[in-house]
Amino acid sequence: MNKRQTRIFAIASTAIASVIFLGLTVDSHRQFPTLTNSDNIDDSVVRGQNVWHNYNCINCHTIFGEGAYYAPDLTKITQHRGTPYLTAFLKDPAQFYNEQTHRRIMPNLNMTDGEIADVIAFMDWVSKVDNQGWPPRPILVAGGSIPGTDLSLTQQSSEGQAEASGLPPGARPVSSDNNPIALGEALFKTAVPTCAACHSMAPGVNLAGPSLANIATMAEDTLKSGDYKGKATTVEEFIRESIVEPSAYLHPGAMYSAGGTSFMPTTYGQDLSDEQIDQLVAYLKSFK
Template structure:
């Protein structure tokens, strides 16, 4: 190829790339309203966005992977945590930490109840945007399910996903563990399997023993009569019994999502119960 041919090739290739870029950009703009559920944007959601900017939340957090990486990405936080948890957390983050043990990095912003409610609505809207899987993995901080030092590596991705295929004839406990790590909202976003590691919810280590003690306590307010029934109740009706004094509920409502009866089959719930019941 001589110089003239090389020049022509470069010009044509650049022209084709420019046309493709413009075409894809125009196509994206025709789909933005659909992908972002723009029709669902209310004045409250818009105000929640203004609250997000007013308190400079993006200085620590990210949305869709954009922002600071000092604290977790909040793109799907409304699905992972739920409204009750988010409202209680925003009112007083210090209640969710042992400052001597974990260091409380989230400041108390003294948001008004209206600001909190609308910020939660904004985050709920964000969580429903079709972001086509971006960011590609949870962005966690110390104390989460993934070691921060491993993020960005194959080890970190494997830990974050931790999805191991199970065969149809697997032990129900093995299938239950698989569900625990993959069901949406993902259980590992709030619960650790390690003793003494408390995230948004209690550790699942020793679940069976704690369930037995709870059932024997006069403070138990649910309807279960055995350990398996208690674990099932905690999954399908999490507000049936609230642990006294624990920051896992607010205003009589558990932070545990109450949507699993709709998103899981009875068989899948049985498998989760089998796995959690094996946590001695």
């Protein structure tokens, strides 16, 4: 090409690229309200965003792949954990983890009840944004398999009592004001046989048993389906039934049952007290 042709080509290609860029920009802005569910941004969500910034949560956590990558990504946290769990955790993280026994250093931010409700509302809005699958690999925190121990002492709350119970450090309730969800998490890691040995709480990670990351949603969907023939009518009852009568509903998959009988042990109803089962139910129900 001569200089004149080169100049024309450069101008034309720049013009075409600019038109395409502007078209894509206009189309993106056209889709933003739908992709971000902007209609659901209410006062609570706005206040929650302010709480997120005021407490510098992004200094440790990430959302949409942006942040410090020091602590778990929270983009989809409300789809993994329910409001009761998140509320209890934010009120006092030491009920679940502390630096001495778990090597977790989530501080107690001393949020008010209103701030906790607002930041959860903000995170719930974040979780429903269509972020095209980003981040592709969120940071998840999951405890390892922990040998089972005597559960009769898991109710004891002080550090000295917890040590006396023989519970591994990663499963000890660490606060003197333990709530059912925190105790349920400890039981999940220490029941005999150990629940955590067969079930993962990470989405899509199936071990000897199916992942329980969305057990509350799965339970609700199962109760509405025509396949369920058990006695439960609520999510809580379904989870309890799954613990004490695992064959009442057989999870799809040949690796989980055979001949109409679940491979899950049937001894939890005898080995755990009603109170302990209630704690397990409270913990598992928090996973949506």
